[in-house]
Amino acid sequence: MKILELKNISKSFGAIHALENVDLDINPGEALGLMGDNGAGKSTLVKIVAGNFSPTNGEIFVAGKKTSISNPLEARNHGIEIVYQDLKLCNNLTASANVFLGREINSGFGFFSRLKHTAMNDRAAELFGELQSETRPHDVVERMSGGQRQAVALARTRLSDPKIVLLDEPTAAISIRQVAGILARIKQLKETGHAVILVSHRMMDVFEVCDRVAVLRRGNKIADKPIANTNPEEVTGLITGALEKA
Amino acid sequence: MFSYNRLLFLIDHLIWGILVLVFVFFIFQSEYFLTERNISNILTAAAVLGVLVAGQTFVLISGNFDLSTESTLGLAALVGIWLIVPAGPTTFGGGIFMNPYLSIICSLSMGALIGYIIGCLITYGNMHNFIVTLAALLVIRGLMMAFTEGAPVSGFNNPSADVFYWLGHEKAFKLPGLGKISVAVLATGLVYIVCHLILKHHKFGRELYAIGGNRDAAEALGINVNRRIRQVYMLSGLLAALGGWMLAGRVVSIQSNLGETFIFTVFAGAVIGGVSLQGGRGTMLGALGGVLLLSTIDRGLNLMQVSVFWIKVIQGSVILVAMLIDAQRVRLKELSIIATSEKK
Ligand SMILES: Nc1ncnc2c1ncn2[C@@H]1O[C@H](COP(=O)(O)OP(=O)(O)OP(=O)(O)O)[C@@H](O)[C@H]1O
Numbered sequence: 001m002k003i004l005e006l007k008n009i010s011k012s013f014g015a016i017h018a019l020e021n022v023d024l025d026i027n028p029g030e031a032l033g034l035m036g037d038n039g040a041g042k043s044t045l046v047k048i049v050a051g052n053f054s055p056t057n058g059e060i061f062v063a064g065k066k067t068s069i070s071n072p073l074e075a076r077n078h079g080i081e082i083v084y085q086d087l088k089l090c091n092n093l094t095a096s097a098n099v100f101l102g103r104e105i106n107s108g109f110g111f112f113s114r115l116k117h118t119a120m121n122d123r124a125a126e127l128f129g130e131l132q133s134e135t136r137p138h139d140v141v142e143r144m145s146g147g148q149r150q151a152v153a154l155a156r157t158r159l160s161d162p163k164i165v166l167l168d169e170p171t172a173a174i175s176i177r178q179v180a181g182i183l184a185r186i187k188q189l190k191e192t193g194h195a196v197i198l199v200s201h202r203m204m205d206v207f208e209v210c211d212r213v214a215v216l217r218r219g220n221k222i223a224d225k226p227i228a229n230t231n232p233e234e235v236t237g238l239i240t241g242a243l244e245k246a
Numbered sequence: 247m248f249s250y251n252r253l254l255f256l257i258d259h260l261i262w263g264i265l266v267l268v269f270v271f272f273i274f275q276s277e278y279f280l281t282e283r284n285i286s287n288i289l290t291a292a293a294v295l296g297v298l299v300a301g302q303t304f305v306l307i308s309g310n311f312d313l314s315t316e317s318t319l320g321l322a323a324l325v326g327i328w329l330i331v332p333a334g335p336t337t338f339g340g341g342i343f344m345n346p347y348l349s350i351i352c353s354l355s356m357g358a359l360i361g362y363i364i365g366c367l368i369t370y371g372n373m374h375n376f377i378v379t380l381a382a383l384l385v386i387r388g389l390m391m392a393f394t395e396g397a398p399v400s401g402f403n404n405p406s407a408d409v410f411y412w413l414g415h416e417k418a419f420k421l422p423g424l425g426k427i428s429v430a431v432l433a434t435g436l437v438y439i440v441c442h443l444i445l446k447h448h449k450f451g452r453e454l455y456a457i458g459g460n461r462d463a464a465e466a467l468g469i470n471v472n473r474r475i476r477q478v479y480m481l482s483g484l485l486a487a488l489g490g491w492m493l494a495g496r497v498v499s500i501q502s503n504l505g506e507t508f509i510f511t512v513f514a515g516a517v518i519g520g521v522s523l524q525g526g527r528g529t530m531l532g533a534l535g536g537v538l539l540l541s542t543i544d545r546g547l548n549l550m551q552v553s554v555f556w557i558k559v560i561q562g563s564v565i566l567v568a569m570l571i572d573a574q575r576v577r578l579k580e581l582s583i584i585a586t587s588e589k590k
């Protein structure tokens with residue numbers, strides 16, 4: 001069964017049609033590469049799945065059930081985690097505070113609840129360890145390198161055990177060594193039955209870890225093929241518009 | 247070893263060092279400065295300023311401004327007394343003779359309501375917080391003037407206004423060295439403890455820092471930013487009304503200009519205490535330091551019989567110096583980021 005199915009998704013921002021009737025689906029244990037030129041609508045699409053935008057039109061099915069994801073908390077409750085293209089970090093907060101932002105560990109209830117700083121710091125340290133990052137929970141994000149910031153955003157996706165992981169250009173700003181690390185992690189996610197959507201401009205990465213590639217052009221999905229049935233030249237042509245459709 | 251981080255830490259806690267220096271300076275300048283009576287006066291003056299700065303600190307950390315609190319303070323004091331004292335000359339109340347406890351509840355709720363309305367205008371109306379609170383500052387002051395029609399409302403020597411004088415004037419107990427601690431000082435102390443706990447140890451505070459630091463990220467991670475902003479203004483209005491209650495119990499009559507221009511001191515206190523006008527930075531402890539420094543300087547200069555003009559000049563200069571330090575803080579931080587990234 002499909003873990004995620006998008007049907008006829010459209011999204012307009014005023015006069016801009018960022019997405020037009022896009023269908024997309026993904027199975028557990030599958031990685032889908034989502035490619036397209038700047039402004040093609042890739043981020044808009046993943047943000048719709050993550051509950052940041054509601055679609056102007058169309059339906060979303062999670063594990064076969066029709067779902068409306070109207071905010072990020074609902075998306076998380078459906079087992080959807082995301083690393084945003086711009087990471088969405090608060091520079092003034094520590095790494096640990098950023099990881100737990102929006103889902104802090106509390107003791108007590110409501111007004112009388114209290115943040116469990118130690119529990120959160122310990123868990124964050126564990127997550128950074130798993131990600132083989134030297135980031136420390138107490139460090140303020142402001143003073144971090146690109147790779148460390150990436151690790152903070154990635155650690156958020158591991159707080160819960162998600163079913164679907166959305167990665168919006170996770171390899172854009174990091175070193176070769178760290179790219180290899182992220183690709184290895186995507187493979188690991190696949191092996192453990194997670195569905196991964198990888199938005200990327202890097203053809204090599206997509207061909208290395210993805211099972212399928214979908215191409216968006218000006219808000220329309222113009223291709224959706226198994227990696228085995230295509231090649232980088234064809235995908236490049238589809239992205240640039242040299243090839244009309246696949 | 248020179249380190250930007252260490253320098254930043256120093257600057258962040260500079261306020262306490264300055265406070266000590268200023269304190270010692272005044273001790274040498276005036277023999278009355280270190281008397282119990284004077285210390286108690288400094289603390290009492292700090293109490294009203296303190297609650298307003300506490301409210302402003304929440305607002306500033308969330309990346310907003312609230313210029314309206316001085317007017318809210320005035321109106322809350324006015325309404326609180328007006329509801330309980332007789333109409334007509336000398337008291338000029340409403341002649342409603344409301345139960346004083348009820349009138350305090352009314353006055354505090356009104357403060358919170360004003361804040362809530364401001365929050366709604368900002369979030370639902372999509373208006374800039376500076377403009378909305380500036381307008382509120384004027385509107386509420388105007389209402390106050392219309393309300394009193396120039397005649398000051400007075401609850402002085404009126405037994406039903408005792409609750410006001412209890413908070414404003416009453417001494418709770420005597421502390422050796424610190425003089426008589428007034429109820430107002432205790433109340434403000436309590437406010438600071440609670441506010442500190444909220445900021446540092448509650449999800450609400452954490453979310454305010456996030457909103458002030460990167461509003462867009464806070465929103466994307468599912469924090470209801472607009473709701474938090476409405477709550478912050480509500481809190482600020484409530485604390486302003488609490489300040490009004492304290493002040494109402496310290497003056498003989500409430501003129502329509504009660505609290506006017508107080509907002510400058512409030513901002514000065516917060517900024518001197520290290521609360522950033524850019525949002526996302528500051529602590530209750532720092533804000534408290536700012537409040538104490540301002541009231542200490544004020545009382546000290548008074549004791550030295552410095553003329554009113556010079557007191558104004560000095561206060562203005564203190565604000566400038568604080569802003570200068572804040573600006574260096576931002577620059578130092580950039581330098582420290584460059585320094586750390588170069589090391590890697
Ligand atoms: N919040 C928004 N308000 C208005 N327009 C938006 C918004 N977000 C995206 N758009 C528009 O939608 C279109 C698609 O943007 P999107 O960010 O999805 O592109 P993308 O494929 O992710 O591009 P890139 O490769 O540069 O990240 C663009 O024309 C963009 O200007």
Ligand SMILES: [Mg+2]
Nearest residue numbers: 042043044085
């Ligand atoms: Mg994008």
